[in-house]
Amino acid sequence: MFPHTTAFVVSLFVALAAPAAQPPSSAVPRFEPTPCPATVEPGERIDCGLLVVPENRNKAGSRLIQLPVMRLRSRAEHPAADPVFYMPGGPGVSATAHLRSGKRNPLLDERDLVVMEPRGGRMARPALECPEINALKGDIAAGRLRGQKALDALAKAAGRCRATLIASGVDLDGYTTAATADDLEDLRKLLGYAQWNLQGLSYSTRLMLTVLRRHPSGVRSVVLDSVLPPEVNFDxxxxxxxxxxxxxxxxxxxxxxxxxxxxxxxxxxxxxxxxxxxxxxxxxxxxxxxxxxxxxxxxxxxxxxxxxxxxxxxxxxxxxxxxxxxxxxxxxxxxxxxxxxxxxxSTMSWGLRLSVWCSEELPFEDPARVVAQRSPSLGLGGVDEGTASAETCRAWNVATVPAVENEPVKSDVPALVFAGEFDPDTPPDWGRQLLESMPHARYVELRGHSHGASFNPCGAQLTLAFLRDPGAPLPLDCVLGLRGADFGQSASVPPRN
Known part of the structure; x- marks a missing residue:
């Protein structure tokens, strides 16, 4: 992974209008300009709106859902024509809930930045929230709930949350990585971009790879940090x-x-x-x-x-x-x-997290190997770093995605792949293996860094250079100059408060 006021209304009808006439308001998909949230800092040049799409793209007549979109305008006098679309990790992390300002984002020096709440995220409508699971995760973190009792409690809570969401009209089978990839493609077209650059962190690298699989023509380049490829079995x-x-x-x-x-x-x-x-x-x-x-x-x-x-x-x-x-x-x-x-x-939108994980990750995993990762015999106190158990996914009961969603993505689109030496979530080898199926990918490992390896001055420098010319040599001096973790610091005496 990467790592973290006064409302104003900006009309996008002029800013985003294409030469052709606008589609009728009942068209689907469609983009509806809206005021930005009151939490956006004053003076920010941010356009806001809603992407309106079907909840289940595989069912005719599926109800519509609304996904908040924020476009942060570039500080450049003449911004590049191809913006960056960014999505954080997850699944279940909000992309827009805490977005207040772009003043410290170096990408805006040259390009616009577009961010969209994932379907089912906290700011989307509907939001797939499971408050009971969030609370149980807190009990597990505090050691009040452990082992099989924790697994049983999570599975029962998942069943109750599922029933609540379905009773409200939610179609849980509509919340997949492929569906979100199609949302991105609709958004690109509605905003009038011929191409854009994709930037993803952790789980969202899988999302961006899925966009490359499904909609490659709309992607100029892709920046992937802390890669979670579709073919790995995380749990x-x-x-x-x-x-x-x-x-x-x-x-x-x-x-x-x-x-x-x-x-x-x-x-x-x-x-x-x-x-x-x-x-x-x-x-x-x-x-x-x-x-x-x-x-x-x-x-x-x-x-x-x-x-x-x-x-x-x-x-x-x-x-x-x-x-x-x-x-x-x-x-x-x-x-x-x-x-x-x-x-x-927990602060995750667990309904979204489970819908994705239980449909496209757990069905392809070896149950015995998953259970073994929680064993106290590993010497890790029985810690559970997995995302969802088989019991929880049985309770969640969503359809399994086609097997292609668990296969490597092959693409000729230029890619910049970042990895952190000490990443405990997505090991560097997962990023390195993209070189086998993506001939125009370049891999950069940052010594001494962890999950979200590119979110520092060196990573920003490389990202900006790559976006200017995805085929040009990278300025790797800052990478080569990294010493890595200096464990000698542990031998020194810490300062007293």
């Missing part, structure tokens, strides 16, 4: 991906002179820490403001989840050896805020 290796990065930390510390001398038995200290927490919850003193005043049992899974969170932060990766070792010795000073940050309910 079969969800814990293995995390273990890969922990091994990088253990080995990186061992070969660093200072870190290796300070923590010669880091791997053993990690195992000791997890085992200790499994026997008896660690006595961390957590702030009530972070826990909502509810009890938290810091067991092995909570320790591993805290370290998992740290592995997403470039500034904390070099300090993970120290965090582990001090916690193993009973000093929880640095572990505590990481555990605190993981508390609270």
């Amino acid at each position: 079969e290796v969800s814990a293995t991906n995390l273990q890969r990065v922990l091994d990088l930390v253990f080995n990186g510390c061992a070969v660093d002179r200072e870190c290796g001398a300070a923590y010669p038995d880091l791997r053993q200290r990690f195992a000791q820490l997890v085992a200790t927490a499994e026997r008896k919850p660690l006595p961390l003193k957590l702030k009530e403001s972070m826990t909502g005043g509810r009890p938290v049992e810091v067991r092995g899974a909570q320790v591993v989840e805290a370290l998992y969170s740290a592995l997403h932060r470039v500034d904390l990766i070099p300090l993970v050896p120290r965090i582990i070792s001090r916690a193993a010795a009973g000093d929880y000073t640095e572990l505590t805020p990481l555990v605190e940050d993981n508390q609270g309910p």
Whole structure:
């Protein structure tokens, strides 16, 4: 993954009008200009509207849904004709709920940026929200709900949420990656762009690859960060991906002179820490403001989840050896805020997340391998990094997508592929393997970085250069200059507050 006022009305009829007459208002698909949300910062040049499309594109007469769209205008005097369309990760993450301003986005120096709420997202109508699942995820994060009881509770909550959504008229089979890819193509045409550039993070790289499979002519180039290709079976290796990065930390510390001398038995200290927490919850003193005043049992899974969170932060990766070792010795000073940050309910739109995952990911996975990823024998406290269990997907009960949606995408469209060395979610090899089926793809791995590897000055520099000329050599000096994680920092004494 990547990583995070006063309303004004901008009419898009003039700005987006094509020379031909506008289609009637009853046409589908259609774009309806609307005022921007009141939360947009004053003075921003942002156009807003709704994409209106069928809920289930495979059923005649399907009801219509509304997807919010925001177009951030470029600061350039003469913007490039081909904008960037961006979508964050997920599935289940809102693309527009927190979008306030484009002032700090370097892409707007040269191009417009278009963002659309995915079908079923929090700001879409309908929104596929499952509040009970969000709350249960908070209980799991706090250790109040564990193991099979957690799986059973999530499956039952999924069944209840499904019943509620269906009773409201929702057709859950309409919420797939392919359907969202078709939404993007409709939007491109309605906004009058001959081509545009796609930028996706984490799950949305799969979305962009699906657009390449279904609608390649409308894509000038694609930027993919932390790739989740359609052919990988994520839940079969969800814990293995995390273990890969922990091994990088253990080995990186061992070969660093200072870190290796300070923590010669880091791997053993990690195992000791997890085992200790499994026997008896660690006595961390957590702030009530972070826990909502509810009890938290810091067991092995909570320790591993805290370290998992740290592995997403470039500034904390070099300090993970120290965090582990001090916690193993009973000093929880640095572990505590990481555990605190993981508390609270999930913010995902779980109805959307389950509709996508249970139709196009879990049906193609090996159930035994998925279950094995939750085993305490892995030494990760039984942590569950998977997206949805077989029990939950049975309760959700959506149709399986065609098998082609689980196959590699072949494309000649120029692509820039970013990966982070320490990404615990989507390993670099998943991005690298695109080179086999995309001859015009270029792969860039950033040492010392994690999920969302391109969201920094170096990544922005490469992205801008690529968008100017997708076939030109990339300015790789900033990449080649990356030292990576300096685990020697873990041997230093942290400053006192």
